[in-house]
Amino acid sequence: MTSRVQSRGPVMRAFLRIKEDLWLQGVAVSTLTVALAIMGVYLALCFNLYQASSRLLSGPSLTLVLDNRIEPDEAAGLSAQLVRMPQIRGARFVGRDEALERFRGQLGPHANLLDDLRDNPLPNALELVLAPEHEATDELIALLGNQAGVIEVVTSRPWLHRLEAAITSAGDLALALGLLLFLGVILVVSNTVRLSVHVRREQLELMALVGASAGYMRRPFLVEAMLQGVAAALLASLLIWLLFAMLAAPASLPLGLNLEQVVSFPALLPLVLIILAIVAGLLGGFLGVGRTLRQRRLL
Amino acid sequence: MIRLEGVTKKYLGRPDAALKDINLLVPPGEFVYLTGPSGAGKTTLLRLLFGAELPTSGRVLVGGTDLGRLPPRKLPLLRRRLGVVFQDFRLLPQQSVFENVALSLHVAGVRDAALVRRVLEVLAQVKLLEQSDVPAGTLSGGEQQRVALARALAPSPGLILADEPTGNLDPDNALMIMRMLVGDYVGGATVLVATHDPTLLSLVKGAKVIHLSSGRLEERS
Structure with a gap:
């Protein structure tokens, strides 16, 4: 027992916390999965539309x-x-x-x-x-x-010109909307961390009383938020893949529409979602822990 | 050393100040009882001393550090030089006795053999070595308070603050805890014990007694 305790770094403390309250982890991961899935669908559609428009613009005119x-x-x-x-x-x-x-x-x-x-x-x-x-x-x-x-x-040149102009202005809008969605994901992570902090407020109070620094208290929450983010990103990727597989299935489409190009699953999407989830986990965790600790006069 | 200069503490929404113009000097190594009825301001005074509250006016100095001027990021460093014991123990009930005591060293960056050695040393001091692997929540009230005391003693603090440390204990355990707050146990640290129990006052010979009444201070011995 004693040898186990002495080597407890933030990662081990995060794992122990995850083990302590699996229900809370389930709530956190499912909430994040939904948020990341919305973000992922948006990214995949943007990517596919960009690819399709590029093909059109570089094709015969x-x-x-x-x-x-x-x-x-x-x-x-x-x-x-x-x-x-x-x-x-x-x-x-x-x-x-x-x-x-x-x-x-x-x-x-x-x-x-x-x-x-x-x-x-x-x-x-x-x-x-x-x-x-x-x-x-x-x-x-x-x-x-x-x-x-x-x-x-x-x-089709005049039509393509109009399309090109539309894509250029839609690009700015898409970027703004993407940032807004990402902000939403950060807020979801931040609130999830705050829920986690609230559940463990007595532990945190105690740590603060014995002289734990903000970083010491914050690090396990950040690790936990990142782990939740990675799990949620993988689940969200799976959900998006299933959704796109269903949408692209010929039998499910009316009027012979072929949406394979628009709803194809980008191979890099899971990696992008994992990176976004980790960044969101770091930012959300930092904001969530800091705010709660300050509110409780622990910092 | 503790020094309070003209300290007043008011809480928002309360008409009366919890502490009124307190001036106090406690030299290093002294044992001080802080007495007074419930609501007299004992806990507020202790909270000011470990930086959980800031005075509305006046200065609070602990070990030469003015807590009003201390940046929040440096507050943990001050708290590592303090040991705090509460009436309700404030342990992590699911974690072992060892882990509870190790916490105050771990947050200060003590690791490996030094951590194990010191934890076992203080557990032996408070006679809980046998229970080191037991979850703290399963112990009796007296044992839990000894764990809390061991946690406070582990970093060898210069100042020990105890808020009604015997309030939840039977007379035998209360006596044991008070004996552990003096002499070699605390290694020459300044000790401030807040209590409303007058029977404890005779347990430490030569202790200074400070009485608080409605936020005002009277020194009795």
Whole structure:
């Protein structure tokens, strides 16, 4: 017994406290799990939307609809000719069959709707990526439309511009909302620690009376808050993974919507949540213990 | 050494001051009884001495340190030089006798062999060596007060403050505790015992008796 006591550092004292009151730990971890799960869903959605918008913005911004009679080698020639233009960064030929396959993939579990088609209705196309400093001006569109074999020029550039502007302003809002959510998590941790401090107020009073410093009293609570945070982060990650797995399941989605890209589980999310939980545990624990000790005139 | 200079303590919402213009000097190594009826201000005076309260006016000096000017972060250092014993023992009931006593050394950074040696030494002093591994909450009242006393003595304090230390004890245990608050047991420390029990006053020969009445002080011997 005596040898065990003498080596009790803050980590061991934190573990002993956790063991002392498992009910309190359960309450703390479940409260934190909910808070971190909300934060995690928000982060995952932000991450996925950012990825999706990046794909859109870096994707083709002009599509040339080609005559169906054009041969692939003719399309390759046109493609080579176009990429020599300073306004065009890249060009890719998408044949009718590939376009149909792509469409089939986008329909996901409802792809069988296409089985009844007698003919492939989709045209051959060239997807063009513009150089960053160039726009799809009327002159360029007219120039491309005059190329042999080109039936129509389809541009999504104006729409993408609006999307880019919206993403830029939404980014600031998302950051502010994220910080607000994180503040909420810190307050949850802080209140959980205060509950823990309240339960152990007599122990703390006693420690203060025999000359324990604020750090001595605070450290086990910080360790405890961090351990609770890590446990809650792992549980929250599991919950989010299950939620996203359910949402992304094709059978559960109406109208053939494919949300896999928007609700995919980011691999780094558990690590991010653990780091956030540890930071929140440190800040919340520091605030929670300090406030309670000062209120009780122990410091 | 304890010095109080014109100390007045008022609590918010109470019309009368708990302590009124107290002037007191207790030289090092002296044994002092602080007597008076309940509500006379004995506990307030002790709380001022271990920094749990600040005076409304006046100065409280303990070992030369003015507690009114002491930054809160330095208060623990002062408390490590004090031993405090309460009527209600204030132990950690689920922890062993050893752990309770070790606490006052552990918070001061004493570790390993030095900690074990000192704890066993004071437990032997208060005759609780056999019970060192027993949870403190399972002991009798007299034994629990001896644990509290051992915890107060463990850091070898220069000042021991005891607030009604025998209030919850039978006469035999009360006598034993009072004997442990004098002489070699306390190693020459200044001892201030607050009590409203006049029968205790004859137990320590030559002790100074300070009487508090409605917050005012009278020195009797």
